[in-house]
Amino acid sequence: MKTAAPVYAVIMAGGGGTRFWPWSREKQPKQILPIISQRPMIFETMARISSFIPPKNILIVTSRVQVNALHRQVPQIPRSNLLVEPVGRNTAPCLGLAALHIEKRNPEAIMVVLPADHFIGNPRRFLTTLKAAVAFAQKSDFLVTLGVTPTEPETGYGYIQRGKTLGRVGKMPIFQAKAFREKPNRSRAKMYLKKGDYYWNSGIFVWRVGVFGQAFQKYLPQIYQEMVKIRETLGTPSEKKALEGTYSRIQSISIDYGIMEKTENVALLEANFLWNDVGSWAALAKIWPADPSGNVRPQGDRQRRGNVLAIDTSNCVIYSGNKLLALVGLKDMVLVETKDAILVCPKDRSQDVRLVLEEIKKKGWKQYL
């Protein structure tokens, strides 16, 4: 497959490092941790596309506190490709900023959007799908999103319902996206799964940068007007100040809510690779290798870290530290030991690690953030 226009990737890597506390920290967020393999997630994300999109065409959008740590993990990507937002304003401004940079390099460019910290189980199939999305985006005015075929009634993801068929790329069908749905409750998720025309919203997007710019201008005109003020300062000494001014004035809004859900112009490419947004410790139950009792530990964990003795213990997510971790009679728990902290909670409460962080902030224990 040949692409006439250059393809750029934008990796969104601004996450705050709370969901995998105490492993993840403010200065050591999820995307630079070796969560799904023995390499940092950002490295895996880059490596997954590097045969298709060279590092010089990969941009990373992140925060000031993370940029140096990120750069160390992917030194292949030029430092000037790491875009720093002065403050997080959710995904719409993040992609707006990236689009300005890409448009400046080539207004005909195709822009691929990837979260830095997702798990993809079949990298080859992923790449084939991504290439198909690029091919379709290139010859159309659609904002293309990858909709992952759901395999269970997951309540932690947003869903996209497909509409009419727009065409095919190779064997892969492309549909018009009919409706975006927020994270459903269990019974609704079951209904989505049963109906068969709903997909998981992967947060992976492909579009022509110009098409995206037009949609941005149409659906988020106020942010657009602020963002374009940055354009002429890019690469000049006043860029930083302009960025700070813009970001201080714009609202915080997601790309889904701000644009994708509002336009008719969204195409959904059916994606059949294993995918997981790795949104909490509990998610690792589906990603890390399991022992016969269903207890999971990181790849290579038995070699690298502390000993674990699990007796009558099943379906737990275990990240051990330097101490002997002895577990008796546990089920469906998360057990984490790091250098300075221990977390114990049931798997179904692992989202509530944020409550721990709130409490830590209240108490002013900054060393644990």
Next chain:
Amino acid sequence: MKTAAPVYAVIMAGGGGTRFWPWSREKQPKQILPIISQRPMIFETMARISSFIPPKNILIVTSRVQVNALHRQVPQIPRSNLLVEPVGRNTAPCLGLAALHIEKRNPEAIMVVLPADHFIGNPRRFLTTLKAAVAFAQKSDFLVTLGVTPTEPETGYGYIQRGKTLGRVGKMPIFQAKAFREKPNRSRAKMYLKKGDYYWNSGIFVWRVGVFGQAFQKYLPQIYQEMVKIRETLGTPSEKKALEGTYSRIQSISIDYGIMEKTENVALLEANFLWNDVGSWAALAKIWPADPSGNVRPQGDRQRRGNVLAIDTSNCVIYSGNKLLALVGLKDMVLVETKDAILVCPKDRSQDVRLVLEEIKKKGWKQYL
């Protein structure tokens, strides 16, 4: 109250340090840990009786691996009062050995037997009760035991059923012991509680050393014959060798099973102090101070050790170490962190810490024993 004969106490301190693993270890057994207060349990046990029985009359029976550590905790007790068994053979030989020593010092002596590692909530009432038992033992040929009035259908203790009334010491009734019962199941324990004539077997005994010697000779003649061989060697260079010979030949048997359950000659003094044998981590739920959610931590723990954040967490037993311990959504769990190990288990599995130790032995991880 005046006692004509001298009173000696024997503190049994041979426990192997498994129930409070990973806090307790082979060389740091329960009895030298500050479990129920900020002082070692052996110290509390000595201090509780020291106004009544001076340290020079307190003997401790222990094992070679523990004797030095014990001596450091109670230096008030002369080193020569620490009797070392070459190997543990349960409580009957332990008390036989102590009786030999006491008899040698004074054949008219009263012998008080105390476990080193129990919790007693009302030390004054305990002492009053103990003095009454001594007074009764002195003028009778009974083996006196303290029967604790049960307050709940505890399944972790042995029970003693009282028989006819033998008399009173002050206001305290003394009964003939009718039957010893092993740890009951729940419904049987409830029945015991309801019937009102059952008591918890405290393992606290009082008798004239001569009366005990006669019972020993009658019910455990083989062990008796072996034990008396030690008698003439006491205080001589051949004592150690004689002890080793005797202990290599005698059977392992408890005082309850070997003597108390077999003789008619047992008196039960009703004891109304708070008592707990502190047999597992779960027992601390009734001893350590609780926060409003029912989570317990050691006395002074908040000052001494690591931080704990307990969110939606109730009725847990928490012994924190040097790391921040973050708990979310837990109920009725035991959470322990020490220098080199972490234990997590439900309270009702805390007896099964022994399974962890078995596993550690199998794996040859001696540093954790």
